[in-house]
Amino acid sequence: MDIDAVILAGGLSTRMKANKSLVKLNGKKLIDHVYERVSPQVNKVWISTNEIIKGYPSDVQFPDDIQEKIGPLSGIYSGLKNVRTDWVQFCPTDCPSLPENLVDKLSSGIGKEGFNIFIPLVHGNLQPTFMLCHRSVRKSIDPFITSKNYKLMSWVKSNHYKEIIFHDEVGFANINDQEELKNYQDEA
Template identity: 35%
Template structure:
C-alpha cells in the first residue's frame, strides 16, 4: 500500500440524534468519533477529522480538523471534498463518525480490491456503505463540479467516477451506524 490519509466524517447536523454533534455523542463513555479513530488510525498514515462545529473538541484528539468548504451542511460529499483538498497523499480513505465497529482492516480490503478504479467503497452482505470509501485525490475537481451543480447523492457520484463496491467479509454488526439515541442502546460495543 501507498501512503494514505484517513478522514473521519463528523460534519453533519445530527438531525436524527436530536441536533447533537453525533461524533461527540458518548458510547460506553467514549465519543463516537474516538471509537472510529481507534480503529482507523492503525490503518493509515495520517488522520484528519471533517467537522463543522465543536472544532476545539475534535482538535483535542491531536488530529488536523478540517471544515466544509461549502456552507449549509451539504452532506458527506462536502466533507469528502474538504478531505481530498486538504490531503497530501494521493489516496484518501473516509469513514463516518457513526460507525464505531468499523472493521480494523477495511482499508486494506478496499486497497487490495480497488484494481484500477479511482474510488471504491465497502459493501456488506446486506448493502453498500458508501461513506466507507477510498478515493484518489484527482477526484476533487469532479466532486467540486458535482456539488456545484447541486448534486448530493454519494453513491451516484462514486458510480459516475467508475468506482465499484468491495465486498468485505465482516458481519453486518461491523457496519452498523449509530444514528439515533435508540441506536446507542443497541450498539454492539
Template identity: 30%
Template structure:
C-alpha cells in the same frame, strides 16, 4: 499504492439525535468519534476529522479537524471534498463518525481493490447494497467531485456513477456498518461495545 489518509466524517446535523453532535456523544466512556478514529489510525497514515461545529472538542482527539469548503451542510460529499483538498496523501479513506466497529482490515481490503490502478474510487458493499460513506477515493477525483457539488449534487452513489469505481464485499463484517442515529441505537451500541471489551 501511496500512503492513504483517513477521514472521519462528523459534519452532519444529526436531526434524528435532536441535533446533538453525534461524534461527541459518549460511548463506553469515550466520544463516539474516538472509536472509529482509533481504528482508522491503526490502519492508515494521517487521519483528519471533517466537522462543521465543535472544532475545539474534536481537536481534543489529537488530529487535525477540517470544515466543509461547501456551505450549508452539503452532506458527506462536502466533507470528502474538503478532505481531498486538505490531506497530504494521494488516496483518502472515509468512514462515518457514528460507526465505531470498523473492520480491522478495512484499509487493507480497500487498498487491495484499488491497487490494480484501474479504479479511482473503491466503495464498500455489505452484501446487499453499497455503503457509500465507506469509500477510498483518489485525489485525481477532486475536480470531478467539486464539479458535482457545484451542480448541486449531494448523493455519493450518484457521483460514483460518474467515476470509475470498484466494490469491495464486506458481508463478512456486517457490524462495521452499524451506526448510531437515535438514542435507542446509542444504547444498543453501548451494550455491544461494552460486551466486546469484557
C-alpha cells in the same frame, strides 16, 4: 502505501439531537472509537467537521469547504482538498466498530484496472461513506455541487469505482439516534 483517513464528522446529527461525534458509547466519544479503529490502518487521521472537537489537535481538523449543508459529499470534497496523500480513506464518525481490515481490503485493488474509488459492499448494500478514494476525483465533484446534485452515489457512479465485498455487517453499523445508541450499548 501512503494513505490518510478522514473522519466525516460534519453532519447535522438531527436524529441524535446532539453532535454525534461527542455522544458517548461505553464511556468514550463515538469519534474516539472510530479514531482508535482507523488510526493503526493509515498514516494520519484527519477530521472534517463544522466545529472544533476537543481532544484532537486543531491542525488535523478542517471545516467543510462548502457552507451549504449538503451531506457527506461536502466532507469528502474537503477531505480530498486538504489531505496530501494520493489515497484517502473516509469513514463516518458514527460507526464505532469499523472493520480493522478496512484499509487493507479496500486498498488491495489499487493499481488494478484503473479504479479510483473502492467502496465496501456488505450483503448487497454499498457503504459509500467508507470509501477509499484517489485524490484526483475531487475535481469530478464540482459539477455535482454546481448542479445541486448532492447525492453521494450519483457522484460515485460518475467515477471508475469498484465494489469490495465485506462480510462483517456489524463493522458498518452506524448509530443515528438515542435508541440505536442504547441498543448498541446493550449488545456490547
